[in-house]
Amino acid sequence: MTEDESALKRTAGESAAELVTDGMAIGLGTGSTAAQAIRALGERVDNGLSVRGIPTSFQSRELAREHGIPLTSLDETTPDLAIDGADQVSGATLVKGGGAAHAREKVVDTAAERLVIVVDPSKTAETLDHPVPVEVLPDARSTVATQVRDLGGDSVLRDAERKDGPVVTDNGNLVLDCDFGKISDSGALAADLSRLPGVVEHGLFVDCTDEIHIGTADGVRVERP
Numbered sequence: 001m002t003e004d005e006s007a008l009k010r011t012a013g014e015s016a017a018e019l020v021t022d023g024m025a026i027g028l029g030t031g032s033t034a035a036q037a038i039r040a041l042g043e044r045v046d047n048g049l050s051v052r053g054i055p056t057s058f059q060s061r062e063l064a065r066e067h068g069i070p071l072t073s074l075d076e077t078t079p080d081l082a083i084d085g086a087d088q089v090s091g092a093t094l095v096k097g098g099g100a101a102h103a104r105e106k107v108v109d110t111a112a113e114r115l116v117i118v119v120d121p122s123k124t125a126e127t128l129d130h131p132v133p134v135e136v137l138p139d140a141r142s143t144v145a146t147q148v149r150d151l152g153g154d155s156v157l158r159d160a161e162r163k164d165g166p167v168v169t170d171n172g173n174l175v176l177d178c179d180f181g182k183i184s185d186s187g188a189l190a191a192d193l194s195r196l197p198g199v200v201e202h203g204l205f206v207d208c209t210d211e212i213h214i215g216t217a218d219g220v221r222v223e224r225p
């Protein structure tokens with residue numbers, strides 16, 4: 001990541017962290033942009049803000065602990081606000097899962113009263129065309145790949161970096177990155193993917209975003225789709 005990209009992500013993350021008020025429970029997203037929000041929230045906690053975080057991954061849990069954010073869970077409370085990143089945004093619909101955390105992210109993000117997405121401008125698109133990550137039970141990777149082909153997609157098993165073999169999610173599953181080209185009906189595709197036996201969760205988040213904070217060189221741009 002260049003210094004410029006990192007600065008844009010910081011701008012978006014800091015802006016979202018400013019929305020947090022005393023006593024809130026916050027869904028803590030995963031990825032490099034959500035991490036900027038978690039760091040900014042940690043600074044506010046250092047300065048006396050009282051919040052509890054609900055992590056969406058091993059990464060966000062560790063980062064929150066490192067930055068002194070007390071943790072809770074969905075068993076204890078409902079998030080007032082969730083702050084998360086995205087791989088691509090079109091209106092209120094997202095593709096997520098670049099960090100293979102989309103299953104837990106979807107549970108936390110959709111449980112929140114308000115979902116704020118933090119991105120740099122490269123993530124916005126007229127029409128979604130980013131490959132959709134699909135978390136699958138290990139035994140289902142071939143059958144799901146075949147059914148994804150029947151839906152018009154090309155799937156690739158996501159390989160790990162710095163480990164031989166595939167990415168294994170925090171839930172012990174595998175990820176198929178499924179390229180459908182331009183996605184004209186995200187609702188229909190989301191429903192089709194959810195129906196496939198062995199699919200744990202897919203990265204299409206349909207119509208669930210309240211605000212998008214886009215970090216730009218001139219400051220943050222907020223969109224409310």
Ligand SMILES: O=C(CO)[C@H](O)[C@H](O)COP(=O)(O)O
Nearest residue numbers: 031032033085097098099101
């Ligand atoms: O969905 C995600 C993780 O599963 C991330 O939020 C998404 O990949 C964006 O990450 P980054 O902010 O690093 O570009």
